[in-house]
Amino acid sequence: MSNTSLVFTPSFIKNPSQNGLGRYVCQLQRVVLKFCKNNGSSRGMREFIEEELVDYARSNPGVVVYLKPRRHRGPVISAEYLNGDKQWINCRNFTKVEIFKWLNLLKTQQGDTTGLRFRKLWHTEMPSIQGPWTPYTFRPSSLNLISFPNEDLSKAPEEESATDKLIELYKKQRISES
Amino acid sequence: MFLLRNSFRKSTKVFAYITFSINQEPQRQIHRWVSPTLRELKRRRDKVGPEKPFARSSFLEWNYEAEIYAFGKRLGENFNKDILKRALTHKSYIIQKELEGETTDLQSNQDLIEEGSLIISECLNEEYGKIYVKDIADSIIKHLTTEDMLSHVAKHLGLTDLVLTSELPVEKSTLANTFKAVIAALKQSQDLERAKKFIKDFLIVQLNGQTVFDLWEPEEPIEYLNNILKKKGIEQFEARLCNESASNTILANYQVGLYSNKKLLGIGWGENVEIAKNTAALDAIRRMYKLRTVLI
Numbered sequence: 365m366s367n368t369s370l371v372f373t374p375s376f377i378k379n380p381s382q383n384g385l386g387r388y389v390c391q392l393q394r395v396v397l398k399f400c401k402n403n404g405s406s407r408g409m410r411e412f413i414e415e416e417l418v419d420y421a422r423s424n425p426g427v428v429v430y431l432k433p434r435r436h437r438g439p440v441i442s443a444e445y446l447n448g449d450k451q452w453i454n455c456r457n458f459t460k461v462e463i464f465k466w467l468n469l470l471k472t473q474q475g476d477t478t479g480l481r482f483r484k485l486w487h488t489e490m491p492s493i494q495g496p497w498t499p500y501t502f503r504p505s506s507l508n509l510i511s512f513p514n515e516d517l518s519k520a521p522e523e524e525s526a527t528d529k530l531i532e533l534y535k536k537q538r539i540s541e542s
Numbered sequence: 543m544f545l546l547r548n549s550f551r552k553s554t555k556v557f558a559y560i561t562f563s564i565n566q567e568p569q570r571q572i573h574r575w576v577s578p579t580l581r582e583l584k585r586r587r588d589k590v591g592p593e594k595p596f597a598r599s600s601f602l603e604w605n606y607e608a609e610i611y612a613f614g615k616r617l618g619e620n621f622n623k624d625i626l627k628r629a630l631t632h633k634s635y636i637i638q639k640e641l642e643g644e645t646t647d648l649q650s651n652q653d654l655i656e657e658g659s660l661i662i663s664e665c666l667n668e669e670y671g672k673i674y675v676k677d678i679a680d681s682i683i684k685h686l687t688t689e690d691m692l693s694h695v696a697k698h699l700g701l702t703d704l705v706l707t708s709e710l711p712v713e714k715s716t717l718a719n720t721f722k723a724v725i726a727a728l729k730q731s732q733d734l735e736r737a738k739k740f741i742k743d744f745l746i747v748q749l750n751g752q753t754v755f756d757l758w759e760p761e762e763p764i765e766y767l768n769n770i771l772k773k774k775g776i777e778q779f780e781a782r783l784c785n786e787s788a789s790n791t792i793l794a795n796y797q798v799g800l801y802s803n804k805k806l807l808g809i810g811w812g813e814n815v816e817i818a819k820n821t822a823a824l825d826a827i828r829r830m831y832k833l834r835t836v837l838i
Binding site for chain 2: 385386393425427448490498500
């Protein structure tokens with residue numbers, strides 16, 4: 365699939381407003397549980413509300429939980445985050461456990477990540493603490509006192525020439541023949 | 543219009559279709575119709591224009607008392623409820639209520655804003671006034687107390703929906719003022735120490751990853767360095783070309799070191815000698831003031 369697709373938005377890992385550097389703030393600010401009182405698709409949601417909701421609200425005092433019964437409409441979780449995102453989850457036929465898990469996910473993420481494609485799994489605002497490279501970085505200090513142009517440095521490197529190699533081969537051959 | 547609204551509602555369902563289908567049955571691909579549908583929905587949305595701004599408090603599911611309670615708990619602070627409520631009530635809201643003919647016993651947060659502003663500048667001065675010279679401390683404090691910065695912090699504390707004001711959408715200046723008022727409210731609910739800790743945890747951390755020279759840069763680094771040297775009674779510096787590379791090409795690079803009495807003050811490089819000299823002067827200032835490379 366192409367990268368410019370409308371379906372997935374490319375993004376990096378984000379941390380809104382330096383959260384956690386001073387103290388950690390749960391980014392989920394309120395959640396609305398919408399459900400029907402007699403439709404079967406809301407059964408799990410109703411069970412969750414009856415058995416687990418009070419505990420959930422008590423253990424997360426920073427999240428405002430609203431209940432919104434609506435007749436003959438599917439169950440829905442609508443979550444709002446501190447950064448202004450709003451996430452909508454259709455919970456048709458979800459069990460109690462599934463709803464608990466989704467709510468837990470909402471509580472632990474920083475915003476609506478629906479339809480996001482991570483370009484990388486890591487991100488930094490400061491790629492190098494060392495600074496940019498210059499031609500003088502890591503230069504051998506022996507070069508400091510040399511004045512250019514320098515005869516020694518300008519010399520061609522001394523390598524064995526092709527003629528020398530041939531002579532060497534010839535000598536070896538003669539030794540093995542004798 | 544109805545059809546259009548309906549289609550918008552569906553657009554969230556389309557996303558739901560993509561992401562939550564995992565819950566029901568394994569999905570091999572995103573269907574071919576999804577992308578064109580989203581494109582069409584986006585076209586229609588662009589045609590209609592931006593959505594009208596709305597106040598979250600106008601919704602049916604809104605309980606101001608619960609929101610105020612959660613606000614304190616979220617930040618891990620014990621606010622006095624009445625003081626916090628007063629800190630969130632702006633003058634414009636009271637005036638609006640009076641114009642509507644309602645009698646309210648609400649008080650505005652005018653005095654709290656002023657008090658909070660004083661607390662913030664006091665705390666920041668304590669934090670940076672001692673370790674940095676006045677020029678640098680001032681520019682850091684100025685950066686932290688701009689309307690943009692304060693409103694950004696306020697927004698991420700969740701104040702946008704809680705503020706009582708006549709504006710819609712809430713303006714940045716109002717948000718910034720609310721943040722100040724909340725700090726004053728915290729001081730009155732608990733004590734000054736707690737308020738300062740709050741400022742450190744939420745405002746000062748915004749400097750994370752920034753260097754001093756991102757926030758402050760002398761216009762004439764060489765003259766600035768000369769002034770420092772005069773004040774400290776150190777001999778005038780002498781600039782020397784330490785290295786040069788690829789001169790007369792597009793990738794020319796010069797390294798200049800500033801020496802005073804044969805001791806290196808600072809070293810810097812640039813595409814010409816003048817720039818390299820300025821960079822070296824900045825480096826010398828950094829070394830003299832013992833500036834940290836990163837603020838936090």
